[in-house]
Amino acid sequence: MSKKIKETVRTLLVEGKIRGFLGLIERDGHVMPHLFGDPQELEHLSLGDHGRAGDARYPLNQILIQLMRAYPEETFAVLVRGCDERGLRELFKWQQLREEKVIPIGLGCPEELARACECEKPFPDNLLDGPKGEKVEGQKVARVNAMDIDARLRFWKAEFDRCIKCLGCRNICPMCFCKECTLEEANLIDSGEIPPANPTFHLVRAIHMVGRCIDCGLCEEACPADIPLRTLYKKVAEIVSEEFGYKTGYTVDEKSPFNIIEVK
Amino acid sequence: MEFKTVLTTCPYCGCGCGLLLEILDGRLIGTLPSKTSPVNQGRLCVKGWSVHEFVTSPNRLIRPLVRKADRLVESSWDEALDLSARRLKEIKERHGPDSIAVLTSAKCTNEENYLLQKLTRAAIGTNNIDHCARL
Amino acid sequence: MGECHYQSGNVMANKRMTLLQKLLEFSGLHADRLRVRWVSSAEAAEYVREVSGFVEDIKKLGPNPLSVKRAMRSVRNEQKD
Structure with missing residues (x-):
């Protein structure tokens, strides 16, 4: 377990610089999100590795939004990997979190995890511990790009039609912060129908991922039907990058192409 | 906090x-x-x-309701249980145990479900018991 | 562009159209099935020309493969009933 992370958080807590550290705790063989307020609890700190590297990651930024809505004047530290740090930057821009109230505790991902994720940047700039890994070239989007158009339609129909509309992809998403969701808008999406109207249902969500999806992959992990959602959203990121020159979560002063909120 | x-x-x-x-x-x-x-x-x-x-739903049933003159009225557990027991006995005596059926729930534990089938078979005397998750 | 009654509305719409066309193509649907043109309410002839041209092009592409399947499904459901 990372001594550096423990010591840094302990110091922040003892010196009263933060109200709490939002991270993961291991209890009775299970890993779960937890707000550490007492330095003694850090004994049970987990970094989200259970059976494999990064297989017990949770949407901590989503919980952080809830904490900061309840306690807007408090400062929190939060455990971030490369993707989570990209998420923080976008959430600052979307005004869901206040930059001056968040202290990122950065963790780099091992090669095994970076490969599985096909991660473009498997470490945060605020790197406290863990490796500063290399960019991994993606294969998943390229494989679909290489199909002819009819094969692509067959591929996605087969994938999307397994959808049981659990909304897990949206629920676990650390970047889905809307109070009202198009996916539950009865005038646009039929309720009580499974599979939902495809590809509309999944493309609606894909479009909403513009300037939001930071490629953490929690959606795909949460999908009971094993739909390759990450491939779809990686494609969205590719389009946004190629067409609009915007890379989600990589800068603090640029706004995403669909964002109308001014960035300071 | x-x-x-x-x-x-x-x-x-x-x-x-x-x-x-x-x-x-x-x-x-x-x-x-x-x-x-x-x-x-x-x-x-x-x-x-x-x-x-x-x-946390406000619609959640947290106290027993007893139907009185076509209206559901909040009551005590003792009253609700006494009424249920009395009516079940009356129905069993008049129409026989097979006039009663029990549907239990996946929201109960295994043990609670066991107890309910015991009550149905041994106390009421019918095999009319089923479960919502018996798919 | 940017002179829309809804201010930057057409700029945003244009971005969304670009994205959606690329995404449709990736999902297995021809991007040509979706088209955006800017025509003022005073340009009736232009409007007719655009719509007619679009209809012609769409006919060449043939029926939407998704609506064909959907129609088949509803026929099947009717037969079941």
Whole structure:
């Protein structure tokens, strides 16, 4: 377990610089999100590795939004990997979190995890511990790009039609912060129908991922039907990058192409 | 200020998915699938995802209601149980035990379901017992 | 562009159209099935020309593969009933 992370958080807590550290705790063989307020609890700190590297990651930024809505004047530290740090930057821009109230505790991902994720940047700039890994070239989007158009339609129909509309992809998403969701808008999406109207249902969500999806992959992990959602959203990121020159979560002063909120 | 997650088992069906209830200052604010549960491995269905909603729903039945003159009136457990027992006995005496059927629930534990089938078979005297998750 | 009654509305719409066309193509649907043109309410002839041209092009592409399947499904459901 990372001594550096423990010591840094302990110091922040003892010196009263933060109200709490939002991270993961291991209890009775299970890993779960937890707000550490007492330095003694850090004994049970987990970094989200259970059976494999990064297989017990949770949407901590989503919980952080809830904490900061309840306690807007408090400062929190939060455990971030490369993707989570990209998420923080976008959430600052979307005004869901206040930059001056968040202290990122950065963790780099091992090669095994970076490969599985096909991660473009498997470490945060605020790197406290863990490796500063290399960019991994993606294969998943390229494989679909290489199909002819009819094969692509067959591929996605087969994938999307397994959808049981659990909304897990949206629920676990650390970047889905809307109070009202198009996916539950009865005038646009039929309720009580499974599979939902495809590809509309999944493309609606894909479009909403513009300037939001930071490629953490929690959606795909949460999908009971094993739909390759990450491939779809990686494609969205590719389009946004190629067409609009915007890379989600990589800068603090640029706004995403669909964002109308001014960035300071 | 306190935020924690509590590991528990989904009450909706017999699968037994592990889920985490998110608690902020004693208030239930959300549900997450347990990544480390060997049953669901970080996934949930739409019902599991919304477990926290029914717990705090104002529509949730938390006290027994007894029908009096076509209106449901809040009553004590003693009154409700006495009435149920009396009426079940009357029905059994007049129409026989097979005029009664029991439908139990996946929201109960195995043990509670066992007790209910015992009550149905041994006390009421019928095999008319079924379960909503007997798919 | 940017002179829309809804201010930057057409700029945003244009971005969304570009994205959606690329995404449709990735999902297995021809991007040509979706088209955006800017025509003022005073340009009736232009409007007719655009719509007619679009109809012609769409006919060449043939029926939408998704609506064909959907129609088949509803026929099947009717037969079941």
